[in-house]
Amino acid sequence: MSxxxxxxxxxxFGALAALPLTPWMSKYYMLLAFDALLxxxxxxxxxxxxGYTGLVSFGHAAFFGLGAYSTAVLLERGVLSLxxxxxxxxxVVGAYALTVSYFATTRRGIYFALLTxxxxxxxxxxxxxxxxxxxxxxxxxxxxxxxxxxxxxxxxVRIYYxxxxxxxxxxxxxxxxxxxxxxRVLVAIRxxxxxxxxxxxNVQRYKMGVCLISAIxxxxxxxxxxGRAAYATPDLLHWSISGEFIIMVMIGGLGxxxxxxxxxxxxxxxxxxxxSYVEWYSIIVGLVLVLIVLFAxxxxxxFRRAPRGRPGGEAx
Amino acid sequence: MEDGVLLxxxxxxxxFGALAALARVSLTVRAGEVFSVIGPNGAGKSTLFNVVAGLYAPTxxxxxxxxxxxTGLGPEVINHRGLAKTFQITNIFPGISVYDNVRVAAQSRVxxxxxxxxxxxxxxxxxxxxxxxxAFGLTGRRHELAQHLSHGExxxxxxxxxxxxxxxxxxxxxxxxxxTPGETKGATALIRQIARSRGLTVLLIEHDMSVVMGISxxxxxxxxxxxxxxxxxxxIRSDPQVIDAYLGGxxx
Amino acid sequence: xxxxVSARANAVMMALAVALAGGPAAAHHVGVFVPRDNEVSxxxxxxxxxxxxxxxxVALRLFDNGALRAEMRARAADLPAGLEAATRGAIGAxxxxxxxxxxxxxxxxxxxxxxxxxxxxxADPGGSAEARGAVGRKFLEAITRYYSWNSVSCAxxxxxxxxxxxxxxxxxxxxxxxxxxxxxxxxxxxxxxxIFYTDYAMGQSDGRQFKTALEKLGGExxxxxxxxxxxxxxxxxxxxxxQANPDVLFVAFAGTDSLRLMTQLHSFGMTKKYKLAGIDCFxxxxxxxxxxxxxxxxxQLAHFSAYNPDKSMQAFIVVILGGMGSMGGSxxxxxxxxxxQSLLTLWMNPQRVAIAIFGIMIVVLIVRPxxxxxxEGVLE
Numbered sequence: 024m025s026x027x028x029x030x031x032x033x034x035x036f037g038a039l040a041a042l043p044l045t046p047w048m049s050k051y052y053m054l055l056a057f058d059a060l061l062x063x064x065x066x067x068x069x070x071x072x073x074g075y076t077g078l079v080s081f082g083h084a085a086f087f088g089l090g091a092y093s094t095a096v097l098l099e100r101g102v103l104s105l106x107x108x109x110x111x112x113x114x115v116v117g118a119y120a121l122t123v124s125y126f127a128t129t130r131r132g133i134y135f136a137l138l139t140x141x142x143x144x145x146x147x148x149x150x151x152x153x154x155x156x157x158x159x160x161x162x163x164x165x166x167x168x169x170x171x172x173x174x175x176x177x178x179x180v181r182i183y184y185x186x187x188x189x190x191x192x193x194x195x196x197x198x199x200x201x202x203x204x205x206x207r208v209l210v211a212i213r214x215x216x217x218x219x220x221x222x223x224x225n226v227q228r229y230k231m232g233v234c235l236i237s238a239i240x241x242x243x244x245x246x247x248x249x250g251r252a253a254y255a256t257p258d259l260l261h262w263s264i265s266g267e268f269i270i271m272v273m274i275g276g277l278g279x280x281x282x283x284x285x286x287x288x289x290x291x292x293x294x295x296x297x298x299s300y301v302e303w304y305s306i307i308v309g310l311v312l313v314l315i316v317l318f319a320x321x322x323x324x325x326f327r328r329a330p331r332g333r334p335g336g337e338a339x
Numbered sequence: 340m341e342d343g344v345l346l347x348x349x350x351x352x353x354x355f356g357a358l359a360a361l362a363r364v365s366l367t368v369r370a371g372e373v374f375s376v377i378g379p380n381g382a383g384k385s386t387l388f389n390v391v392a393g394l395y396a397p398t399x400x401x402x403x404x405x406x407x408x409x410t411g412l413g414p415e416v417i418n419h420r421g422l423a424k425t426f427q428i429t430n431i432f433p434g435i436s437v438y439d440n441v442r443v444a445a446q447s448r449v450x451x452x453x454x455x456x457x458x459x460x461x462x463x464x465x466x467x468x469x470x471x472x473x474a475f476g477l478t479g480r481r482h483e484l485a486q487h488l489s490h491g492e493x494x495x496x497x498x499x500x501x502x503x504x505x506x507x508x509x510x511x512x513x514x515x516x517x518x519t520p521g522e523t524k525g526a527t528a529l530i531r532q533i534a535r536s537r538g539l540t541v542l543l544i545e546h547d548m549s550v551v552m553g554i555s556x557x558x559x560x561x562x563x564x565x566x567x568x569x570x571x572x573x574x575i576r577s578d579p580q581v582i583d584a585y586l587g588g589x590x591x
Numbered sequence: 592x593x594x595x596v597s598a599r600a601n602a603v604m605m606a607l608a609v610a611l612a613g614g615p616a617a618a619h620h621v622g623v624f625v626p627r628d629n630e631v632s633x634x635x636x637x638x639x640x641x642x643x644x645x646x647x648x649v650a651l652r653l654f655d656n657g658a659l660r661a662e663m664r665a666r667a668a669d670l671p672a673g674l675e676a677a678t679r680g681a682i683g684a685x686x687x688x689x690x691x692x693x694x695x696x697x698x699x700x701x702x703x704x705x706x707x708x709x710x711x712x713x714a715d716p717g718g719s720a721e722a723r724g725a726v727g728r729k730f731l732e733a734i735t736r737y738y739s740w741n742s743v744s745c746a747x748x749x750x751x752x753x754x755x756x757x758x759x760x761x762x763x764x765x766x767x768x769x770x771x772x773x774x775x776x777x778x779x780x781x782x783x784x785x786i787f788y789t790d791y792a793m794g795q796s797d798g799r800q801f802k803t804a805l806e807k808l809g810g811e812x813x814x815x816x817x818x819x820x821x822x823x824x825x826x827x828x829x830x831x832x833x834q835a836n837p838d839v840l841f842v843a844f845a846g847t848d849s850l851r852l853m854t855q856l857h858s859f860g861m862t863k864k865y866k867l868a869g870i871d872c873f874x875x876x877x878x879x880x881x882x883x884x885x886x887x888x889x890x891q892l893a894h895f896s897a898y899n900p901d902k903s904m905q906a907f908i909v910v911i912l913g914g915m916g917s918m919g920g921s922x923x924x925x926x927x928x929x930x931x932q933s934l935l936t937l938w939m940n941p942q943r944v945a946i947a948i949f950g951i952m953i954v955v956l957i958v959r960p961x962x963x964x965x966x967e968g969v970l971e
Contacts, residue, residue: 051647054685058645126957134960137911138953144904145949152945154854164688204446204457211443214432221392221430222504223418223447236458253688262904299649 063287068240074278077213082143088260090245095255116242124234161256276322351400378561423506433486444503773804781838920964
């Protein structure tokens with residue numbers, strides 16, 4: 024496994040790690056940074072699907088929300104170990120993702136997107152309108168999870184470092200994946216699915232594989248969320264959240280991995296900034312997004328690097 | 340494999356709804372030969388190729404490759420059995436480089452492919468890839484995006500992709516389509532040379548009669564989904580039915 | 592369909608959807624009664640929105656400069672010690688559950704004080720029925736104004752006031768309502784009614800009102816029972832109800848109690864056995880799907896329908912099932928789905944109906960993506 028972790032990336036993560044030490048990082052900004060990085064990570068895992076494989080998923084909120092509820096259910100019952108929460112999230116989200124991807128990958132293009140959307144709607148309906156997991160209120164008032172017995176993630180600084188660690192690991196995993204044999208096949212599938220079949224690749228299996236990986240990464244991110252918010256609600260499963268994830272990827276730049284992280288952070292920060300001035304912030308955010316899509320369709324990252332053909336090309 | 344027979348197409352029929360594209364077509368292709376399939380447009384040649392390569396399952400009949408039945412199996416499975424196909428309309432990976440195109444094709448043959456470690460490892464197929472690129476004169480263009488290649492180069496790339504999967508039987512669907520006469524000559528020579536040097540069997544669809552007559556060992560003629568003649572080039576050239584239907588008639 | 596085109600189009604669509612749907616989607620109201628805000632409740636709403644949107648510095652700012660805190664200070668003698676500091680601390684730390692809790696304590700105290708005030712006014716025996724009714728209306732308005740916080744159960748409020756016996760028994764409106772509904776019950780639903788009410792405030796007065804009204808209009812009250820506020824399990828009362836075997840079961844419960852009761856009545860099959868009527872308060876529209884069967888004769892409920900997905904989701908469903916590229920297909924599909932949904936609610940839980948419809952959609956998308964009447968190749 025030979026790849027160069029670019030010094031730029033190391034620098035960025037160093038800066039992120041040092042962020043809590045700067046004087047103006049109040050608790051509020053720490054939690055904001057948590058949100059920005061967490062959703063950036065989700066956008067990155069969606070980029071594996073959208074940018075590299077060419078599959079648009081309208082159901083990623085379901086992976087995120089299922090991860091959140093997995094943690095919430097355990098924390099509610101007094102099972103505080105973060106590792107168990109993550110483990111359950113992997114199992115639950117994995118099972119759901121296998122089911123969805125099995126059916127969704129039988130179709131292409133918009134039908135794939137619609138199938139992911141409808142499965143996610145089923146999950147949303149279940150959590151929102153049945154009382155099994157708290158109904159519309161969700162599961163509230165959760166205790167902090169524990170990294171080890173006695174080491175609780177109960178301060179903003181700790182939860183922040185948790186998400187930085189997660190982002191680093193997820194990023195490295197995605198980088199390796201995209202560089203690997205598997206990743207190259209994904210790009211081929213995006214470029215010409217039929218040809219890939221005729222070259223001997225079982226395309227459906229690859230699609231299911233990347234769906235599963237993207238879902239689990241998103242689910243793990245979701246599993247971290249109740250540590251910050253102390254609740255899990257059905258709002259996390261709504262289709263507009265799936266839409267926001269897609270927007271984050273598009274803002275940042277398809278097929279760049281780093282782009283969507285920036286896109287996610289940008290989106291969260293934009294929302295926060297604008298909404299503290301006006302109540303109808305969503306219109307402004309929407310306008311900004313439309314402008315970006317119209318004038319920088321490759322995403323924000325396209326201003327910094329020369330376009331190298333389709334995303335994910337040589338620049339693995 | 341008996342008597343050196345590589346591919347047997349037994350009485351294959353294929354209908355799309357009410358349209359009968361193929362009607363009881365049978366062929367036998369022997370190892371090492373160049374077998375051409377000709378006929379007017381709409382005669383069912385591409386359909387035949389698609390059935391053999393596994394895109395469609397035939398409505399009736401069987402296809403047997405190297406003694407094993409491949410009827411109705413998917414294209415990826417058939418490819419692993421040793422059959423590679425090119426497309427009439429260029430079907431490459433446009434947004435990635437030429438090198439990457441061939442590399443991903445070659446990667447499908449490494450033992451790593453399809454196994455768990457392929458998630459984090461990357462096989463070294465540089466040797467076979469460069470060799471193929473060199474054979475087709477694409478070495479200098481290997482860093483270009485495939486969509487930026489000229490038409491002729493793309494047709495070559497098309498064949499490269501198929502060859503990278505190390506087939507025993509190569510199906511070429513109008514490989515010289517859209518080429519200038521000069522390019523066509525070059526392509527023909529190249530195909531013949533590569534087939535001989537690798538011991539490939541080639542099944543070819545072509546419209547250009549000079550190509551067909553020049554490199555084929557045997558020819559089959561399709562007309563309205565039926566095989567109306569089969570034999571060595573001289574026999575076909577003088578076959579009255581063939582002349583009537585195709586060579587003398589409305590030939591594009 | 593290239594990824595660039597479809598993804599871009601999708602992103603634009605989503606951006607607009609997020610922009611337009613963001614705000615209004617959260618709206619809900621209590622039945623048909625939406626009281627006007629005073630300064631305190633307006634300030635409370637601002638703080639609430641800020642907290643829900645996780646903008647804690649904004650919430651803190653609103654709290655520090657707002658009428659709510661001023662009110663807290665003014666009443667500090669009557670409030671638990673340190674309430675203002677605790678509330679401020681919770682808001683500043685972004686601890687939404689704690690902030691909710693302290694604010695609820697504050698409103699409970701407000702309601703209690705309002706009740707005392709109303710008590711004092713009504714202690715004067717000389718006032719007319721209209722005057723007393725007016726006091727009652729004002730009190731209801733004051734309480735409801737603070738009710739817009741989702742998770743507060745009506746029970747919490749009821750517990751802090753002893754105003755009930757003045758308001759409900761003397762309220763001309765409620766008597767009229769009782770007469771109207773009771774007439775409908777006796778004429779259209781059944782002569783024999785069992786009354787089941789919550790043993791507090793409006794439950795007691797409703798129970799009494801309706802018993803009187805029903806008997807006066809020629810119905811028979813075969814039994815009366817009451818359950819305390821915040822009962823978790825109503826089944827101990829079901830035996831008596833089943834023994835009495837009424838035609839109509841009349842319920843007067845509030846908030847989450849009502850929800851629990853209805854869910855239990857459904858799972859015990861009683862919503863099928865008896866006709867149901869009732870008076871309810873503070874039951875939110877979005878909780879209604881938890882009630883499994885349609886019910887007749889609910890007063891004070893503006894909207895009641897089986898669960899329907901978002902309007903935009905419904906449009907999706909109709910187009911996909913009806914067929915892309917076919918207008919007639921969409922119309923037919925709309926009818927079919929609408930009728931199917933309604934029919935299915937007769938036999939199934941309304942939430943499961945939605946899931947069943949989604950299940951059908953999944954099958955259609957896999958087996959025949961173009962829909963029933965769609966043209967081939969419209970979207971691949």
